[in-house]
Amino acid sequence: MPKIDFWYEFxxxxxxxxxxxxxxxAGKAGVxxxxxxxxxxxxxxxxxxxxxPFNIYPMKGRYMIREMERMCAADGRPFVLPDPFPQxxxxxxxxxxxxxxxxxxxxxxxxxYLAEFAEGRxxxxxxxxxxxxxGLGQDPDAVIAAAETPENxxxxxxxxxxxxxxxxxxxxxxxxxxxxxxxxxxxxxQALHWAVHGSLEGWRVPV
Amino acid sequence: MPKIDFWYEFxxxxxxxxxxxxxxxAGKAGVxxxxxxxxxxxxxxxxxxxxxPFNIYPMKGRYMIREMERMCAADGRPFVLPDPFPQxxxxxxxxxxxxxxxxxxxxxxxxxYLAEFAEGRxxxxxxxxxxxxxGLGQDPDAVIAAAETPENxxxxxxxxxxxxxxxxxxxxxxxxxxxxxxxxxxxxxQALHWAVHGSLEGWRVPV
Numbered sequence: 001m002p003k004i005d006f007w008y009e010f011x012x013x014x015x016x017x018x019x020x021x022x023x024x025x026a027g028k029a030g031v032x033x034x035x036x037x038x039x040x041x042x043x044x045x046x047x048x049x050x051x052x053p054f055n056i057y058p059m060k061g062r063y064m065i066r067e068m069e070r071m072c073a074a075d076g077r078p079f080v081l082p083d084p085f086p087q088x089x090x091x092x093x094x095x096x097x098x099x100x101x102x103x104x105x106x107x108x109x110x111x112x113y114l115a116e117f118a119e120g121r122x123x124x125x126x127x128x129x130x131x132x133x134x135g136l137g138q139d140p141d142a143v144i145a146a147a148e149t150p151e152n153x154x155x156x157x158x159x160x161x162x163x164x165x166x167x168x169x170x171x172x173x174x175x176x177x178x179x180x181x182x183x184x185x186x187x188x189x190q191a192l193h194w195a196v197h198g199s200l201e202g203w204r205v206p207v
Numbered sequence: 208m209p210k211i212d213f214w215y216e217f218x219x220x221x222x223x224x225x226x227x228x229x230x231x232x233a234g235k236a237g238v239x240x241x242x243x244x245x246x247x248x249x250x251x252x253x254x255x256x257x258x259x260p261f262n263i264y265p266m267k268g269r270y271m272i273r274e275m276e277r278m279c280a281a282d283g284r285p286f287v288l289p290d291p292f293p294q295x296x297x298x299x300x301x302x303x304x305x306x307x308x309x310x311x312x313x314x315x316x317x318x319x320y321l322a323e324f325a326e327g328r329x330x331x332x333x334x335x336x337x338x339x340x341x342g343l344g345q346d347p348d349a350v351i352a353a354a355e356t357p358e359n360x361x362x363x364x365x366x367x368x369x370x371x372x373x374x375x376x377x378x379x380x381x382x383x384x385x386x387x388x389x390x391x392x393x394x395x396x397q398a399l400h401w402a403v404h405g406s407l408e409g410w411r412v413p414v
Binding site: 057059067070071170180181183184194200204 | 253254264266267269270273274277278280281374376377387388389390391393394397401406407408409410411
């Protein structure tokens with residue numbers, strides 16, 4: 001079965017869109033997905049950016065909010081930008097790595113995104129993360145302790161470093177086994193097509 | 208019949224993708240397209256950018272080239288980045304306005320884009336533009352003279368100013384009659400759906 005890596009950042013609203021739909025699409029395409037949390041902070045810093053491009057370019061930021069509202073409305077959900085944006089997602093990303101080991105990373109990631117972008121909750125706040133963990137039947141104290149071990153911290157750093165070395169510059173980014181990189185939620189279908197066919201031929205009806 | 212404005216810049220490779228497919232898709236959707244050339248230079252300058260973001264952020268620029276190659280290959284065309292990138296497109300955009308009056312803006316725009324991005328020709332060069340005009344059965348000298356009148360120059364400025372006032376920050380951008388703005392070739396389907404239905408409900412199969 002072909003595989004793709006789904007690189008995502010908890011602060012990224014377009015990663016949220018992908019997190020909500022990737023399993024269904026990948027299942028239909030017959031592609032296995034590896035969920036790979038990373039931190040965009042160091043990746044933006046490598047490009048000379050000290051915050052989200054949506055803050056640096058306010059017109060783009062206002063557009064992003066409007067288009068998220070439109071797309072989320074079509075999925076039957078409100079879109080709420082958390083305050084501040086972007087959220088500090090260090091603990092959430094560390095927890096997601098613990099969740100990968102336990103096999104509950106999909107549920108955790110989705111619940112964290114819904115809290116953040118459908119309810120506007122501050123996932124930078126450990127109490128909010130604890131709430132989400134409780135809702136998933138996990139022991140928040142045990143999970144957060146596992147997330148904060150030096151080994152787990154190093155893992156997240158190594159993940160982010162691996163992404164930087166591939167020249168990942170934003171999220172979500174999908175990477176196929178043959179190393180093709182697809183950036184943005186709107187490239188999810190292309191990435192799945194490439195994973196199966198090794199090209200984009202036929203990925204949409206030609207006009 | 209619902210209408211959309213298709214705002215495009217001749218230097219923009221993603222505008223090229225839209226120019227090649229918008230008529231077929233709009234025809235199928237029953238939407239009329241108004242072709243609106245603009246200049247991104249003043250629009251980027253308003254955001255503090257002195258060149259294309261693909262030059263300012265080199266990782267993004269390298270990714271753009273690779274993804275253009277992939278998408279154009281699926282359409283049976285090579286992708287060639289013109290040198291320099293972005294091209295100076297002042298004359299091309301002025302010609303496009305003359306072409307709108309004559310009803311041949313679609314043919315001219317497509318031929319200019321193909322010269323630029325499939326053959327890597329310098330459309331900043333008036334001789335290349337004259338070649339394209341000749342190929343379309345137009346008199347290059349007469350068209351270029353009409354393009355360079357003060358009235359026509361002012362028209363292009365007014366177009367770009369109109370785009371700036373709507374907070375258009377990049378190209379292609381599609382604007383529906385009720386003022387919704389959709390940025391990027393990957394939003395063309397959404398723009399057409401919105402033009403017909405007034406929302407994104409049903410624009411893709413929910414997952």
